[in-house]
Amino acid sequence: MVPLSYYLVLSGFLFVCGVLGFLIKRNIITIFMSIELMLNGVNLSFVAFAAQWHSLSGQIFVFFVMVVAAAEAAVGLAIIIAVYRTRETLNVDQVNLLKL
Amino acid sequence: MTPNPYLWLIPILPLAGAAINGFFGRQSSKRAITAVALTFCGAAFAVALFIAFRFSSEAAPYYFDLAHWLRSGDFHVDFSFYLDQLSLVMMLVVTGVGFLIHIYSVGYMWDDDGYYRFMAYMNLFMFFMLTLVLAKNYLMMFIGWEGVGLASYLLIGFWFLKDSAASAGKKAFIVNRIGDFGFLIALFLMIKHFGTLDFPALFAKIQPLGVETAGAGLLTAIGLLLMVGAAGKSAQIPLYVWLPDAMEGPTPVSALIHAATMVTAGVYMVARSHVIFERAPSALTVVAIIGTLTAIFAATIGIAQTDIKKVLAYSTVSQLGYMFMACGVGAFSAGIFHLMTHAFFKGLLFLAAGSVIHGVGGEQDMRKMGGLRRYMPITFITMGIGTLAIAGIPGLAGFFSKDEILWKAYSQGSWVYWLIGVITAFITSFYMFRLMYMTFGGDYRGGSEHYEHSHNSHGHGHGDAHGHDAHGHGEPHESPWVMLAPLVILAFLSVVGGWIGIGGRFEHFLAPVFQSAPAAELAHETGGEGANQFTEKLLMGVSILAAFGGWFFAYLLYSSKPQLPARIARALGGLYEAVAHKYYIDELYAVLFVKPLIDGSTEILWHGVDQGVIDATVNNSAVAAREVSDEVRHMQSGNLRSYAGWVAAGGACVIAYMVWMGIR
Numbered sequence: 211m212v213p214l215s216y217y218l219v220l221s222g223f224l225f226v227c228g229v230l231g232f233l234i235k236r237n238i239i240t241i242f243m244s245i246e247l248m249l250n251g252v253n254l255s256f257v258a259f260a261a262q263w264h265s266l267s268g269q270i271f272v273f274f275v276m277v278v279a280a281a282e283a284a285v286g287l288a289i290i291i292a293v294y295r296t297r298e299t300l301n302v303d304q305v306n307l308l309k310l
Numbered sequence: 311m312t313p314n315p316y317l318w319l320i321p322i323l324p325l326a327g328a329a330i331n332g333f334f335g336r337q338s339s340k341r342a343i344t345a346v347a348l349t350f351c352g353a354a355f356a357v358a359l360f361i362a363f364r365f366s367s368e369a370a371p372y373y374f375d376l377a378h379w380l381r382s383g384d385f386h387v388d389f390s391f392y393l394d395q396l397s398l399v400m401m402l403v404v405t406g407v408g409f410l411i412h413i414y415s416v417g418y419m420w421d422d423d424g425y426y427r428f429m430a431y432m433n434l435f436m437f438f439m440l441t442l443v444l445a446k447n448y449l450m451m452f453i454g455w456e457g458v459g460l461a462s463y464l465l466i467g468f469w470f471l472k473d474s475a476a477s478a479g480k481k482a483f484i485v486n487r488i489g490d491f492g493f494l495i496a497l498f499l500m501i502k503h504f505g506t507l508d509f510p511a512l513f514a515k516i517q518p519l520g521v522e523t524a525g526a527g528l529l530t531a532i533g534l535l536l537m538v539g540a541a542g543k544s545a546q547i548p549l550y551v552w553l554p555d556a557m558e559g560p561t562p563v564s565a566l567i568h569a570a571t572m573v574t575a576g577v578y579m580v581a582r583s584h585v586i587f588e589r590a591p592s593a594l595t596v597v598a599i600i601g602t603l604t605a606i607f608a609a610t611i612g613i614a615q616t617d618i619k620k621v622l623a624y625s626t627v628s629q630l631g632y633m634f635m636a637c638g639v640g641a642f643s644a645g646i647f648h649l650m651t652h653a654f655f656k657g658l659l660f661l662a663a664g665s666v667i668h669g670v671g672g673e674q675d676m677r678k679m680g681g682l683r684r685y686m687p688i689t690f691i692t693m694g695i696g697t698l699a700i701a702g703i704p705g706l707a708g709f710f711s712k713d714e715i716l717w718k719a720y721s722q723g724s725w726v727y728w729l730i731g732v733i734t735a736f737i738t739s740f741y742m743f744r745l746m747y748m749t750f751g752g753d754y755r756g757g758s759e760h761y762e763h764s765h766n767s768h769g770h771g772h773g774d775a776h777g778h779d780a781h782g783h784g785e786p787h788e789s790p791w792v793m794l795a796p797l798v799i800l801a802f803l804s805v806v807g808g809w810i811g812i813g814g815r816f817e818h819f820l821a822p823v824f825q826s827a828p829a830a831e832l833a834h835e836t837g838g839e840g841a842n843q844f845t846e847k848l849l850m851g852v853s854i855l856a857a858f859g860g861w862f863f864a865y866l867l868y869s870s871k872p873q874l875p876a877r878i879a880r881a882l883g884g885l886y887e888a889v890a891h892k893y894y895i896d897e898l899y900a901v902l903f904v905k906p907l908i909d910g911s912t913e914i915l916w917h918g919v920d921q922g923v924i925d926a927t928v929n930n931s932a933v934a935a936r937e938v939s940d941e942v943r944h945m946q947s948g949n950l951r952s953y954a955g956w957v958a959a960g961g962a963c964v965i966a967y968m969v970w971m972g973i974r
Contacts, residue, residue, distance in 0.1 A: 229958050233951050302950070 217258030224251030238300045242286055249279050314372035316361055317391040323354040324436035335426025344416050347429035351412045351436055355405040362402055370394050373446055384505055392446035396823045400443040400578055403653045407570045408436050410796035414661050415562040417792035435461035439571050448497050448507040458572045459486045466559040478558040485552040489542015496535035503528055513585040521589050533586050533593025544576025544630045547604045553627055557619040561664030569626045570657040574649045577633040581642040584824055598638020602730050605631030609737040614890040617674050618663050621745050626656055632715050635727055641718030643820040647811050648715055651707035654807045655699035658800035662693035665789040676748040678756035685786040688794050690750045692801040697746050699804040701739035702857040710808030713850055732856050739860025747868035
């Protein structure tokens with residue numbers, strides 16, 4: 211049996227990758243994928259804990275997160291396409307019309 | 311105690327007049343303003359007369375409760391009025407003399423731009439003065455007390471565009487504030503220890519208390535504090551300095567407020583509080599000493615003044631000193647008697663002085679007058695009567711009241727009071743006749759070119775008694791009858807006003823008010839009446855001698871040998887200078903009180919506390935907030951990913967903290 215700490219370290223690594231990607235990258239698709247990475251890092255720790263404590267609620271939570279992530283991906287990709295059609299760029303720093 | 315439903319009308323009527331003129335006077339014609347002012351003031355006088363005719367000593371005191379005012383536990387104060395023999399005298403003096411001066415003002419102020427304002431203020435003054443006089447409790451009295459101070463301030467500074475008038479008004483108000491502070495503390499002490507300010511209830515509670523012979527006690531403290539208030543309002547040492555400056559106001563104001571009525575409020579208040587003072591002999595002694603000192607002090611200053619109104623102002627201070635001297639030896643009725651006669655003859659003197667100033671076109675310096683008896687005979691005669699009355703020439707009002715005071719000062723006080731009183735009487739007679747000779751005797755010293763000069767330098771052309779004839783002032787001229795009629799009436803009163811005191815009738819009339827004197831006092835008064843008859847006649851002779859002596863000296867110096875005063879002044883040198891400069895009291899006060907106050911306020915309170923602490927706190931916190939924000943605002947770059955970075959960093963901090971806590 212793989213110890214819990216391994217899962218948690220991997221989960222933390224994935225989450226930190228997501229955070230760094232979100233902070234560093236300018237491409238909106240990459241940022242979007244970084245968010246997914248963070249979500250999945252969290253999902254991993256959920257299922258790891260669920261396996262450890264033999265509790266189903268962690269796994270159920272993961273399904274909820276997946277559902278929300280799927281919905282978010284649908285909406286988010288739609289927005290990205292809309293933005294690309296009007297602005298012809300994927301660089302978030304150039305999508306700043308709402309900034310003062 | 312009898313209810314009298316008309317009492318409240320007396321103060322309210324002038325208030326109505328003041329309100330009408332104050333609110334609508336600007337649009338009204340001068341005739342309408344005059345009609346309103348005189349009607350309401352005259353109506354108050356009429357009601358006062360009506361009440362006086364129905365006054366009976368059996369039914370007195372009368373009272374009328376108009377409305378509740380304060381209710382706080384056991385303590386309550388009402389808007390209620392009170393009329394006994396004492397307030398009856400005051401009421402008649404205030405309404406009567408006040409009405410005459412209102413009539414006079416019509417002539418005197420007619421050409422002033424602020425005519426409606428003047429009339430409104432005058433009526434307002436009448437309201438407050440009558441409230442003061444007719445109050446049934448000390449708090450009502452205090453309303454009137456403060457109100458007359460307000461009216462006095464407004465009227466002294468009536469020509470507020472003139473700097474000296476504005477500051478004179480301020481000076482009067484501030485000096486009075488010191489006195490009012492004492493009065494207020496006295497009221498607090500009464501509330502604390504007796505739980506009431508109502509005259510009958512309060513005096514009933516004090517009545518059974520013994521005389522505080524040994525040292526000081528509560529009643530002595532109250533008495534002294536009341537005297538502080540009285541010294542402020544009635545211009546006694548050390549607070550008299552505002553009254554001479556108050557002559558900046560129009561002359562009718564000087565006559566009404568600063569001679570006849572308001573300044574006597576202190577005397578009235580002390581007389582009204584006689585129950586307290588009789589049980590606090592040390593406070594009473596202080597009253598007598600202050601009164602005596604003020605009498606002679608102010609009189610000596612009056613000798614060397616050249617401004618006709620300043621002479622009368624110092625004379626007023628001096629005469630008020632007499633009244634306090636009388637109160638101080640327990641002869642309250644003598645003080646009130648002098649108050650009444652003084653209201654007649656000093657009101658008359660001021661109005662006559664106003665008529666003179668009017669006649670010579672705004673000049674107040676007596677050195678530029680002279681010979682006016684030919685130009686204005688009626689003013690001359692009436693002012694002469696006033697002078698005879700104040701000097702104490704037998705047969706006129708001042709003689710009876712002053713003699714009464716001097717006799718009481720001797721018999722109930724000490725020969726020292728009497729001696730100083732007689733010397734003061736001599737000086738009074740001297741400076742008053744000096745005024746007469748300088749003003750009416752000799753030849754006219756103010757030519758027309760002279761007039762123009764003085765007119766401009768004094769700045770009185772603004773309104774003081776001038777301007778009703780646009781063609782200028784070549785010759786002095788007699789005033790119109792609207793001004794002369796009050797003079798004649800007051801001159802008549804100055805002659806006969808004293809006769810009601812013959813045979814102790816006035817004292818007998820006031821006796822019910824003052825009969826609560828402790829037993830010792832009464833025994834003193836009744837004992838040895840016959841043996842003192844001779845002494846009384848002797849002392850009367852001496853004071854008559856003093857009056858004529860002063861006249862003679864004034865005649866000698868200012869009529870027969872006019873070069874003599876200058877030589878005497880030179881011979882006296884520094885002493886004359888000191889007297890002419892009012893003993894440098896104003897300068898002394900400036901050094902002792904005003905300058906430290908201004909410096910302290912500037913250096914400590916303004917630069918130190920206000921700028922250094924209060925402003926600095928506010929300003930520095932604002933600066934600190936701005937500087938911190940200057941730094942911190944870089945966090946809000948508008949760059950979304952940097953926000954996310956902050957969130958991540960914050961999250962990392964929280965996690966680190968939790969991990970660290972978990973490890974520990």
